[in-house]
Amino acid sequence: MTNPRLAVSACLLGSKVRYNGDACEFRPLSRRWSEHLDLLGICPEVGIGLGVPRPTIRLSRGDDGVRLVQPSSGEDLTDRMVAWSEKTIESLVGLGIDGVVLKKDSPSCGIERVKVHGRREGSPMRNGTGIFPMVAQALHPQVPMIEEGRLNDAEQAEHFLSRVHFHHRWRLAGAEGWTAARLMAFHNEHKLFLVARTADGKRRLGRVIAEGFDAGKPASEVALAYMIEAQRSLGNLVHRGRFAHAMERALARLGVDVAPGVRQDIITSIHDYRRGLLPRMAPMLLINHLARASGEVPSWLGHLAQPVPSSTGVLRRV
Ligand code: SF4
Known part of the structure; x- marks a missing residue:
């Protein structure tokens, strides 16, 4: 049995890739959980060619929406970052990742409540999403994603890891190609898992399978729709x-x-x-x-x- 594989912001793994040349290692992940998980470091800002150290960048609201900009040079980095993010999430999914852990508050990596600056100086709004998670979630919503800050809470960490393991077993189950029988067997094996962790996931996922095959869709397409709906259902903490x-x-x-x-x-x-x-x-x-x-x-x-x-x-x- 292989370990689940996670893509992780490289600075959380101890790489000195931050704008100031530092790391911000998240030790539970990099030193302890790494025994049970395969970790792949990614750094979007280094990925688009920014150096270390480098001038800071931020999300700014302009006439055409929220953009990723470097205030010191006035350069707009949005298109470069979107292109890099699209290419990178596709290759990570091709490598078989089962989840993503990203650095909070970063305009490139933060998933929620990232600062968005207005046209005038003043307090930024904390309602943004970094470019990489925005692109990754749009293209591959079946892959669970979390910020490292949430992993400090044992319940949230356990819930995220259960989603990662669920994705891992699904990936292994379909490794030799999906068939209706394989998907049904996977669903039957995980009914209690779903009952324990979702309000109505077991029934809704049964419907995804039935409607997909009734409509004559290929098994791989139904299996992907199944995992997208499953991860959506698993989005909330368990009672x-x-x-x-x-x-x-x-x-x-x-x-x-x-x-x-x-x-x-x-x-x-x-x-x-x-x-x-x-x-x-x-x-x-x-x-x-x-x-x-x-x-x-x-x-x-x-x-x-x-x-x-x-x-x-x-x-x-x-
Ligand atoms: S872009 Fe992401 S991985 Fe790179 S230093 Fe910033 S937070 Fe860390």
């Missing part, structure tokens, strides 16, 4: 209640003979998780233990429990 419900379904689906007291202990721990009294890993460990004691842990159960960063920053399975 505890939803995940607890999926664990109850997993327990029922295991269907193994178990003493009533043991089953009740697991149900109690799921309730305690739902009420915020236990971490998710407590009931998941019990369910996994039960599955292992009665044979192999089924793959659908393995998919439900994703690797998560613990408070010490080490990935582990829950």
